[in-house]
Amino acid sequence: MSEPLPVIVIGAGPVGLAAAAHLRERDLPARVLEQGATAGAAVRDWGHVRLFSPWSELVDPAARRLLEPTGWAAPDPERYPTGAGWAADYLQPLADALGVVEYDARVTGVARAGRDLVVDAGRDDAPYAVHVATPGGAEVVAARAVVDASGTWSTANPLGADGYPALGEVEHADRIAYRIPDLADPAARDRYAGKHVVVAGTGASAKTVLVALAALAQEAPGTRVSWLVRRPGLGHTFGGGAEDQLAARGALGDRARAAAQSDLVTTRTGFRAARVEADGDRLAVVAEDGQRVGQVDEVVVTTGFRPDLGFLSEVRLDLDPALQAPTRLAPLIDPNVHSCGTVYPHGAAELAQPEAGLYVVGMKSYGRAPTFLALTGFEQVRSVAATLAGDHEDAARVELVLPETGVCGGAGLFDEEESAASGGCCAPAQGEVLTVGSSRC
Structure with missing residues (x-):
């Protein structure tokens, strides 16, 4: 009997590693492909910046359960780490404990094996073909599912107000x-x-x-x-x-x-x-x-970030045309409407793409929307792992409320003063428990 195909997780950041921890608890084989040389490579790039949230809100529950038997000492839950501290004291130990992270492995493409974007025949039954560039050369990895937790750090928005570099921006x-x-x-x-x-x-x-x-x-x-x-x-x-x-x-x-x-x-x-x-x-x-x-x-x-969709060009996506976030998630996070930080419960159902088994999670799931918090990603991948394991009841049991900013109103207004257009758009949902998360900066 052949070994089951793994779930490929793209990115060894906070959400990608949490995904791998949840997949392990579900006895689902996984491989984490990280283009950097260490876990949390992007986090280390802003290592001097202190996070908004204490350690108590920066450790995924499944990751904690995996780490504690190894002798890992949990940091003081009330302290606020820097990005460097988060990477060194949590992300790298987690990656080491998982033992499935492959470094210097840059994903260059995701497709259905033997089928480009156009082909329908046999598409749903074909495994994924994940194209990877490594120091030893290019390879194609077969996978049963793909969890894209690659983030947005490598694709910063330009200075130009129309979304393209301003004239002269590249030259200078x-x-x-x-x-x-x-x-x-x-x-x-x-x-x-x-x-x-x-x-x-x-x-x-x-x-x-x-x-x-x-x-x-x-x-x-x-x-x-x-x-x-x-x-x-x-x-x-x-x-x-x-x-x-x-x-x-x-x-x-x-x-x-x-x-x-x-x-x-x-x-x-x-x-x-x-x-x-x-x-x-x-x-x-x-x-x-x-x-x-x-x-x-x-x-x-510092005008924000956007998702890199280039390596997903041969899989079928359902993304909001404005935010480039999953269509079912976009109304919950649209900065033209929401600024309180309140996001209603969401998980695998909102993140799923037309290609069965493909999920965009973490910061990348927010597309161009800001204010993503780490706890959002932890809850996302818990739900995704449950879905991939066939536990749809647990996948649907999503509880998430983000901490409010203390103000309400659309954050993307173009020609109006915000005070003239603000409204009570962001009242918290009923019956949900407040949790405090973390942002990337």
Whole structure:
């Protein structure tokens, strides 16, 4: 009797490793393919950033059950780790305990064996063919199912307001960063100290950068910040403060508000970037309406991320046309409607694709929507593993409420002030238990 085909999990991040732990509890063979050299490679890239949630909300239950017999010492549940701490103290030990993670294995394509996107005949019965690039060469792995937990870290959104790089953005890439700089690193500190820095974006990453640069400006004379905001006003940009059920997130908003109101930061609202051009030996950023910020030394773009769908081009997907998230999940997370952080229970049923056995989970499941929390992913993969094991009753038993930000209203408004259009869109569902999760930054 031949061995059963494995479930292929793409990505050894928090959600991918949790998926493998749940699959193991269901006695389903799995292989985790990670393009990096370590577990949590993407998390390590922002290792200097502290998470919003304590350790008590950053460890998947199945992962904990797997780790505890190995002698793993659970971190203090009340402490808030950095990304580096999360990777070193949890993700790598989990990957080691699982023993099924293959590093330097980049998935380049997912298909049905012998069938491209068009072919119907025999499609549902064909195994998956997962194309993988490794240091030893390319290979194709057969799989019974695929769980895509590859995240969105490698595909940051550009500065350009229309979703494409602004004119000149590529040409001036040496002065443009798309990640939160680690100002504790001497090289990064030298790059920004005493400089005019443009920060674009309004999410948690942008607020983190504002706070860090404002602190740097107090120590390094000449450091100043221009904050570019696409919306016509700041509205609920800083969140709910003390009303935020993630205390650290609320505190970040308060600190960012203080930074923005200081003399160190100049805020430009209604600024939809169209061009980056030379301004002598420096740069200028120009908006669609002609607004111009000149004599710029560095630009930090924190405008979010998007999913890489390229390696899924030969499988059939059902994604929302705007968010690029699974169609049944999209209405629950659409930032044009929701900003409270309340997401109604969802699992395998909402994540399933037209190809039986294919699931997009974790940060990638949110497509272009922000505010994904780790506990969301843990619950997603618990449900997916139950479905793959044929336990549909357990798969449907999904309980999830995300911590509210303390404000309600659409977050994607284009031409209106948020305060004029806010409504009670995000009342929590009845009968659900509040849990506190984590975001990636």
